[in-house]
Amino acid sequence: MKPTILLTGKTGQLGSELNRLLPNLGKVVAPDRNELDLREPEKIRQIMRNAKPQLVVNAAAYTAVDAAETDQANALAVNAEGPRLLALEAKEIGAMLVHFSTDYVFDGSKKAPYLETDSANPLNAYGRTKLAGEQAIRESGVTHLIFRTSWVYSTHGRNFLRTILRLATEREEMKIVDDQLGAPTCALDLAEGTMSILAGIFADTKSWQTFAAANGTYHMSAAGQTTWYEFAKAILEAARRAPQDLPWLASATNARALITRRVLPISTEEFRSPTRRPANSVLSNERLSQDFGVTLPDWRNQLQRCFSPKYVPANSLPS
Numbered sequence: 001m002k003p004t005i006l007l008t009g010k011t012g013q014l015g016s017e018l019n020r021l022l023p024n025l026g027k028v029v030a031p032d033r034n035e036l037d038l039r040e041p042e043k044i045r046q047i048m049r050n051a052k053p054q055l056v057v058n059a060a061a062y063t064a065v066d067a068a069e070t071d072q073a074n075a076l077a078v079n080a081e082g083p084r085l086l087a088l089e090a091k092e093i094g095a096m097l098v099h100f101s102t103d104y105v106f107d108g109s110k111k112a113p114y115l116e117t118d119s120a121n122p123l124n125a126y127g128r129t130k131l132a133g134e135q136a137i138r139e140s141g142v143t144h145l146i147f148r149t150s151w152v153y154s155t156h157g158r159n160f161l162r163t164i165l166r167l168a169t170e171r172e173e174m175k176i177v178d179d180q181l182g183a184p185t186c187a188l189d190l191a192e193g194t195m196s197i198l199a200g201i202f203a204d205t206k207s208w209q210t211f212a213a214a215n216g217t218y219h220m221s222a223a224g225q226t227t228w229y230e231f232a233k234a235i236l237e238a239a240r241r242a243p244q245d246l247p248w249l250a251s252a253t254n255a256r257a258l259i260t261r262r263v264l265p266i267s268t269e270e271f272r273s274p275t276r277r278p279a280n281s282v283l284s285n286e287r288l289s290q291d292f293g294v295t296l297p298d299w300r301n302q303l304q305r306c307f308s309p310k311y312v313p314a315n316s317l318p319s
């Protein structure tokens with residue numbers, strides 16, 4: 001079965017990777033934010049009714065965690081109200097919805113990786129709006145998959161990887177938080193994991209039927225765990241070993257030399273962010289592996305892949 005697919009967020013880290021992979025599965029309709037703003041209910045209805053997709057993949061989101069604290073109305077509209085309408089419209093036409101959520105739905109007090117069955121208790125506005133989006137999708141009754149992921153980065157866009165590389169051209173010393181645990185997940189690996197699940201589901205009518213049993217919420221993040229401090233050190237090590245003419249690397253550093261000599265660990269308290277973040281947001285990916293046979297590579301391997309000369313980044317993102 002070759003589905004018609006409505007993809008939102010095609011300019012984002014994950015959306016741009018999905019935008020190049022999803023055509024292997026079906027016909028992709030991918031409006032950008034100007035064509036489909038998730039804060040505009042009428043636009044959502046109109047596009048859903050015109051495109052009549054069998055599959056809706058919502059990679060759009062309000063992801064600015066700090067900004068969400070003071071811009072909650074917009075964050076809620078994009079992360080909860082928009083997805084709620086997408087879900088209701090999808091249910092109406094019998095389409096399935098694939099949606100992405102976050103490790104930040106958890107408060108971080110657990111001392112082990114979070115399971116899908118653990119209680120959510122977000123510490124910040126971004127997490128609250130994403131949780132509201134999850135709940136709205138479940139309540140709509142649409143056939144859905146919600147993939148919670150963590151610490152997403154890409155060689156393009158705004159993310160920790162590129163921030164560290166830029167800072168490394170400006171500062172001899174960097175202080176990075178070392179008491180938050182998580183799993184940095186590369187957008188390309190996340191898109192590939194999503195694709196392999198969808199390819200199984202849409203392979204034939206029988207697998208489409210078995211999908212109903214797998215309907216639900218899954219964690220999908222890189223294997224392993226680390227802290228922002230260890231991640232920053234791994235980024236700098238990989239960048240120093242990588243071919244310096246890698247186009248995305250040259251763009252991230254403005255082709256300037258890396259001058260950082262010391263990376264120092266600091267506590268969350270010392271970092272003094274006004275936004276609270278969980279101390280542990282490592283997700284257990286067991287359920288994903290059991291139900292779909294999909295496991296994302298270890299975070300170190302995902303990072304290494306970005307620095308390989310063979311890595312081809314999705315090109316629709318601003319650098």
Ligand SMILES: NC(=O)c1ccc[n+]([C@@H]2O[C@H](COP(=O)([O-])OP(=O)(O)OC[C@H]3O[C@@H](n4cnc5c(N)ncnc54)[C@H](OP(=O)(O)O)[C@@H]3O)[C@@H](O)[C@H]2O)c1
Nearest residue numbers: 009011012013014033037038060061063100102149151152
């Ligand atoms: N980034 C992370 O660290 C992280 C961690 C855990 C979970 N997640 C989740 O993973 C998913 C993908 O995140 P990402 O990092 O790929 O996001 P991203 O790079 O920030 O991209 C967000 C996408 O959403 C679009 N968008 C924003 N506001 C919109 C609106 N009002 N209407 C329509 N589109 C809008 C953006 O369009 P423009 O390009 O025009 O702005 C962009 O295409 C999201 O569900 C996110 O919550 C992300």
